[in-house]
Amino acid sequence: MNGENGINRDMISYYKDRAQEYDRKAYDPHEQPERQADIKEASRILQDVFTGKSVLEIAAGPGFWTTIIAQAAKSITATDVNEAVIDLARKKQYPEGKVTFRVADMYALGDMPLHDALFGGFIFSHILKQDYDKFLDAINGYVRPGGSVVLMDNNRTLTPRPADRTDEQGNNYRLRTLEDGSKHEIVKNYPTQEELRSVLRNRSTGMDFKNMEHYWILTYRTST
Numbered sequence: 632m633n634g635e636n637g638i639n640r641d642m643i644s645y646y647k648d649r650a651q652e653y654d655r656k657a658y659d660p661h662e663q664p665e666r667q668a669d670i671k672e673a674s675r676i677l678q679d680v681f682t683g684k685s686v687l688e689i690a691a692g693p694g695f696w697t698t699i700i701a702q703a704a705k706s707i708t709a710t711d712v713n714e715a716v717i718d719l720a721r722k723k724q725y726p727e728g729k730v731t732f733r734v735a736d737m738y739a740l741g742d743m744p745l746h747d748a749l750f751g752g753f754i755f756s757h758i759l760k761q762d763y764d765k766f767l768d769a770i771n772g773y774v775r776p777g778g779s780v781v782l783m784d785n786n787r788t789l790t791p792r793p794a795d796r797t798d799e800q801g802n803n804y805r806l807r808t809l810e811d812g813s814k815h816e817i818v819k820n821y822p823t824q825e826e827l828r829s830v831l832r833n834r835s836t837g838m839d840f841k842n843m844e845h846y847w848i849l850t851y852r853t854s855t
C-alpha cells in the first residue's frame with residue numbers, strides 16, 4: 632500500500648506495523664511521564680462507569696485500557712481489526728474468566744449480543760469527519776438502548792504542531808515514521824466539544840465531556 636514517496640496511507644496497517652512499539656511506549660511512565668496524571672484520572676472514570684457491566688471494547692489495541700476496565704466490569708469483549716495487537720492484548724494479565732478477544736472490524740463486528748456499555752480509546756481522532764455519523768451509528772448499535780458509551784482521545788495540546796496536511800473537509804493528517812523507518816500518513820483530528828455535542832445531539836442523552844491536560848473523555852447514554 633505504499634504510495635508516492637514510499638508513504639503508506641493505510642491507518643490499519645500503520646497500527647499492525649506499530650503494534651509492538653505502541654505497546655511499549657503509549658502509556659509507559661518513562662516514555663510518557665507527563666501523561667500519568669491523565670491516565671490515572673481516566674482509569675478512575677472508566678472503572679466508575681463500567682462497574683458491573685458487560686463492556687464491548689472497539690479498537691482495543693494491545694489492551695492497556697482492557698486491563699483497567701476488566702478490574703471493574705462484569706465482563707469485557709476486546710476487539711480490534713489487527714490480529715497483531717490482539718495477540719499482544721491476550722498476553723496481559725486479567726481477572727480470571729472476564730475477558731474475551733475477537734479480531735474484528737468495528738464497522739462489522741458480526742454476531743455479537745448487545746452489551747451494557749462500549750469503550751473506544753484513541754480511535755475517534757482517526758475517523759474522517761465525514762464518517763462521524765457512520766461511526767456513531769455503528770457503535771451505538773452494539774449497545775442496549777440507554778447503555779453507556781465512553782470515548783477517549785488526545786486533545787489539542789497547549790502548543791499544537793500544525794497538521795502536516797489538511798484536506799477540503801477539514802481533516803488533519805500527520806506524517807509519522809516508525810522505528811523501522813517506514814513512513815505513514817494518518818488521519819489525526821482533534822474534534823472540539825461543540826463538534827462532539829453536535830454530532831451526538833440526536834443519538835445520545837446525558838453527555839458528559841471532560842477535558843484533561845492531554846486527553847478528553849466523553850461519556851453518554853445511547854438513546855432509548
Ligand SMILES: C[S@@+](CC[C@H](N)C(=O)[O-])C[C@H]1O[C@@H](n2cnc3c(N)ncnc32)[C@H](O)[C@@H]1O
Nearest residue numbers: 646690691692711712713716735736737752753
Ligand atoms: C491508537 S490505537 C488505540 C488502541 C487502544 N484503544 C488504546 O487506547 O490504547 C488505534 C487502534 O484502532 C485499531 N483500528 C483501526 N481501524 C479499525 C477498525 N476499522 N476496526 C477495529 N479496529 C481498528 C488499530 O488496529 C489500533 O489498534
